Amino acid sequence: xxxxxxxxxxxxxxxxxxxxxxxxxxxxxxxxxxxxxxxxxxxxxxxxxxxxxxxxxxxxxxxxxxxxxxxxxxxxxxxxxxxxxxxxxxxxxxxxxxxxxxxxxxxxxxxxxxxxxxxxxxxxxxxxxxxxxxxxxxxxxxxxxxxxxxxxxxxxxxxxxxxxxxxxxxxxxxxxxxxxxxxxxxxxxxx
Amino acid sequence: xxxxxxxxxxxxxxxxxxxxxxxxxxxxxxxxxxxxxxxxxxxxxxxxxxxxxxxxxxxxxxxxxxxxxxxxxxxxxxxxxxxxxxxxxxxxxxxxxxxxxxxxxxxxxxxxxxxxxxxxxxxxxxxxxxxxxxxxxxxxxxxxxxxxxxxxxxxxxxxxxxxxxxxxxxxxxxxxxxxxxxxxxxxxxxx
Numbered sequence: 001x002x003x004x005x006x007x008x009x010x011x012x013x014x015x016x017x018x019x020x021x022x023x024x025x026x027x028x029x030x031x032x033x034x035x036x037x038x039x040x041x042x043x044x045x046x047x048x049x050x051x052x053x054x055x056x057x058x059x060x061x062x063x064x065x066x067x068x069x070x071x072x073x074x075x076x077x078x079x080x081x082x083x084x085x086x087x088x089x090x091x092x093x094x095x096x097x098x099x100x101x102x103x104x105x106x107x108x109x110x111x112x113x114x115x116x117x118x119x120x121x122x123x124x125x126x127x128x129x130x131x132x133x134x135x136x137x138x139x140x141x142x143x144x145x146x147x148x149x150x151x152x153x154x155x156x157x158x159x160x161x162x163x164x165x166x167x168x169x170x171x172x173x174x175x176x177x178x179x180x181x182x183x184x185x186x187x188x189x190x191x
Numbered sequence: 192x193x194x195x196x197x198x199x200x201x202x203x204x205x206x207x208x209x210x211x212x213x214x215x216x217x218x219x220x221x222x223x224x225x226x227x228x229x230x231x232x233x234x235x236x237x238x239x240x241x242x243x244x245x246x247x248x249x250x251x252x253x254x255x256x257x258x259x260x261x262x263x264x265x266x267x268x269x270x271x272x273x274x275x276x277x278x279x280x281x282x283x284x285x286x287x288x289x290x291x292x293x294x295x296x297x298x299x300x301x302x303x304x305x306x307x308x309x310x311x312x313x314x315x316x317x318x319x320x321x322x323x324x325x326x327x328x329x330x331x332x333x334x335x336x337x338x339x340x341x342x343x344x345x346x347x348x349x350x351x352x353x354x355x356x357x358x359x360x361x362x363x364x365x366x367x368x369x370x371x372x373x374x375x376x377x378x379x380x381x382x
Contacts, residue, residue, distance in 0.1 A: 078368035079270050090340050090371065121340070147346075149281050149312070155342040177269035178369035180281065 003133055006124060006144060006169045008185045009039050010176040014063045015050060015074040015104070021113075022068055025050060025106025032066040039168040040125060042067070052076070053103035053110075054084025071096060074104075074117040077174045081119065091118040092158060122175060123158040124189075125165040134189065137161065144169060144187040150180030153190065194324055197315060197335060197360045199376045200230050201367040205254045206241060206265040206295070212304075213259055216241060216297025223257040230359040231316060233258070243267070244294035244301075245275025262287060265295075265308040268365045272310065282309040283349055313366060314349040315380075316356040325380065328352065335360060335378040341371030344381065 023030050026048060033047040049061040052074065059080060073096060081088055088100040100117040103110055124142065126134065136142060138161040145153045157169065169187055176182070214221050217239060224238040240252040243265065250271060264287060272279055279291040291308040294301055315333065317325065327333060329352040336344045348360065360378055367373070 078371070079364065149347065151346040153344040153346065155338075155344065156340065172369075173270065174365050174368035177365035178363075180269070 003130075004189045005186045006167055006189060007039075008176070008181055008183065008187060009168045009170050010181065010183050011075065011120065011170055011172050012063070013052075013059065013074075013076045013080050013173075014045075014065050015052075016065055016069045016072065017050075018070060018072045019068045021072045021104070021111055022048075022064075024109050024111050025104060027108040030108075032064065032068065034066055038065065039166055041164055041166060048106075051105040052080075052084060053105055054086050056085030057083050058105075059084060072104075072111075072113060072116050074102060074113070075120045075172075076117065077172045078119055079174055086117060088117045088119050090121050092121050092123065092160075093118075120170065120172060121158050122154055122156070122169070122171045123160050125168045125170065126159060126161050127165050127167065128161055128163045130167050131159065131161040136189075136191075143190050145190045146179050146181060146185070146187045148180050150178065152179050154179075154187075194321075195380045196377045197358055197380060198230075199367070199372055199374065199378060200359045200361050201372065201374050202266065202311065202361055202363050203254070204243075204250065204265075204267045204271050204364075205236075205256050206243075207256055207260045207263065208241075209261060209263045210259045212263045212295070212302055213239075213255075215300050215302050216295060218299040223255065223259065225257055229256065230357055232355055232357060239297075242296035243271075243275060244296055245277050247276030248274050249296075250275060263295075263302075263304060263307050265293060265304070266311045266363075267308065268363045269310055270365055277308060279308045279310050281312050283312050283314065283351075284309075311361065311363060312349050313345055313347070313360070313362050314351050316359045316361065317350060317352050318356050318358065319352055319354045321358050322350065322352040327380075327382075334381045336381045337370050337372060337376070337378045339371050341369065343370050345370075345378075 034044040036045040046064045048064040140159045225235040227236040237255045239255040
């Protein structure tokens, strides 16, 4: 059942910026410079990078993804959070109320972000037609199985359905490393 | 069924040294200084730490576990391996043939280790009586389930049975972070 197979996209630490925060970090009127398209239509990796300054350490040159969003959002792994010395929650993208803050540093300035740092909940992007074919709905939690020497089943994979999405399972580097996965690996939806 | 519950022991990067390598790194006649007992009877964290020098970076102050072993063995996470710039295999402890090397640095010298770096295969230590009670045998592969917001089922958990062992599921930091676990969490054997 090939429709039950989902490709894996491994997300390293990255951030999305609001236009206001982009200008505070990179200068007035600054526009993001796209360098590489991502799996989701219209999304891209930008040339711009930012330093994340935590209580314990700084992680340098963290990639900005575009286009700009309404609110700035920083996505890191639990491993990163230990290095930085902060304690973010596991959240769905955009669900930022009450989340942890951090200091962002760009070439033109620093921002003390009050909230916006999350560990992204593992999630499966699906086009509306793919969701119908798989008989799953937006915000449903499903399970996805991986084989191999570090085989595991990820429970609580959040399904996100949108006519602008393409089938892609987004996990972070901790999850990919725990399962022994590289970009382009395939998992099987087992619900 | 409380006998199906297993406590989690999260292993950060660490190494075991042969007596010969211990002396090369810390000086002739050096003996390990135990500081903290581990979950497995007779095993301990030592005061001694060693630097791991990879192709890309050095990871400093990596803990030595005692007592000394016949062969030196370095256990790191996949995340660590990317930082170091080396590519170790996932292996059962002691299965070191053809594994990756690294440079070890102690206060009295360096060693170029030809092999011995592994990513430890997730495994469950069981006393012989516990294995009998659970109806599993040495080297069997089982599955262990964790709930919570990053819930998952680890497949391919290697069972190791020995009258000197105590029930403890050993996973590395990537696996713990992917599952949102801390030391002392409990998983359920689901076979």
